[in-house]
Amino acid sequence: MTTRKGAAPAHLSVLLDEAVDGLVVRPDGRYVDGTFGRGGHSRLILERLSGDGELLGIDKDPEAITVGRELASADSRFRIGHGSFAELPRFLEDAGWNGISGMLMDLGVSSPQLDDAGRGFSFMRQGPLDMRMNPEQAPSAAEWLNSAPEAEIADVIFQYGEERFSRRIARAVVEQRAETPLSTTRELAELVSAAVPRKEKHKHPATRTFQAIRIFINRELEDLETGLRAAVDCLEPGGRLVVISFHSLEDRMVKRFMRDLARGPQLPRGLPVKADQTESDFRLVGKARKAETDEVADNVRARSAVMRIIERRPAKSEE
Template sequence: MNPAGTRHVPVLGREAVEMLSPRDGGVYVDATFGAGGYSRAILDTAGTRVIGIDRDRSAVAAGFDLVDRSGGRLTLVEDRFSNLAEICAGQGLDAVDGVVMDVGVSSMQLDEADRGFSFRLGGPLDMRMGHDGPTAADVIAAASEADLANIIYIFGEERHSRGVARAIVAARKEAPITTTRALADIIAKVVWSKPGEIHPATRTFQALRIFVNEELDELYLALSAAERVLKPGGRLVVVSFHSLEDRIVKNFMVERSKAGGGSRHLPEVSQAVPSFTLLTKRPVTPDDAEISANPRARSAKLRAAERTAAPPHAANALPEWPTLARVMKGG
């Protein structure tokens, strides 16, 4: 949690808010409130209103001071950002002028040892962004070896996923795996890294965090929700931090910004009309100064698009990958 008065600057924060282009009288959704960096910058434009969403209760609580100072222009809601359309409706809003998202774990969460996100800090193996549902320790204890291998490979892009899963299953037979350091030590015996490379546990921890919080499913749903609530001319701005997230954002924006497939066998009326216009042909990335000041920024990519007057497209089906509900049921 930032000390009082400290202004948290989100990665690519200036570029994101410039792309959002807030205006007097506009209503904006900060779908990942965090430390309030985007909300604060949007509120710097007079007459704006912001709906801030975060599933992390501590982030919402830390934002109450900004709510007080906003003079009624900031509303905070503890919820998942996939529910942003319903949240807007609950605030009496049929449509908004912009949605901004900073996808993934926040620096505050990484830096709190008791949240269990980082293998560099000893703590319980939790990893939940909210305060409900199974922890990473619960997943480690319940998932089959095959499910663990799939989770680690799909969500962490770890080439040694089978070896890591095998080592976890062997270790948990001896004793429950309940701390970040215990899990990191198990992984380090299977995955080797050269000096200067990422820590051997990086990809597995990423995979478990994404899986526990259902982050990619949430992102798919949140993008579709943003499409439904944005006014014509409204803007969607998304900052992501690894290839899985960026691929989802890129595919969504590209797909929604071009007409349907162009098959000569389909009548023209059936072709989907673009619901967005791309604002970023290529992703915006941090400059050297920002990366030097914040090494976590090095993998960030910003993509943005502007809503057209076309109806929203049909929501994409979620990919077939391991789900939290099925894995925890042992199915």
């Protein structure tokens, strides 16, 4: 996420202008920033809205909520909600909104979370083995790793990290915790590095394992599945859902969801139905977008970003 001039804390919002350009189709509409972070996207969305527009920010992280409350006190068009975008219907009910003109999801862990050693997300920094986007929820990564069955640990690392040495890593975790419970990011990173027999060039051996545990602890894929459906169900005609993902598991889920939604019902050949009876209410907007070379040069975390957009078709009279 990027911080523009005059905005708060250093946070590089990936595909900032591209995402907001694709999202804000009505300056007087109601929008949702489902991953507020430090407000980079939200601030630009507010710049694009008229005095009648409104924006709801949502985030799991209490630190993000603090920033959001500061923004809400400075701009009456903005409000912030603490939780997951999977809970969108609840947040809209609380706001008194019946529908939305668009929603943005900027997935994954934020730069401030990665950069804060105390949050335990990064294998590059020594800190407590936590990894919770919402520290008020349990369990932490350490609590789970020190209690979960070996097979469960292996399955999580394989499914969410696509790590082929997941069983070796899980076995090493169980052997280590029998001696001394894991408690720091460095302990886990060193354990994984020792357990992985073959290293990938230019990639830390713990990358996939840390990703997998973070996704599992925060229920990221479950929330994404629920959030995607909730978002499109709430879109008004002409409204758009914009999603930025950062790894293949997320992007595959988003791509398939949007593709199937835009394709419409797939009925057997020969059924006596008209073409317009099988036409989808949704359409894909453009192709998947990636960060340009200059953005990647400024923010290396942008290199894996993929943005996709889907739109609920406008009413026939508006087309």
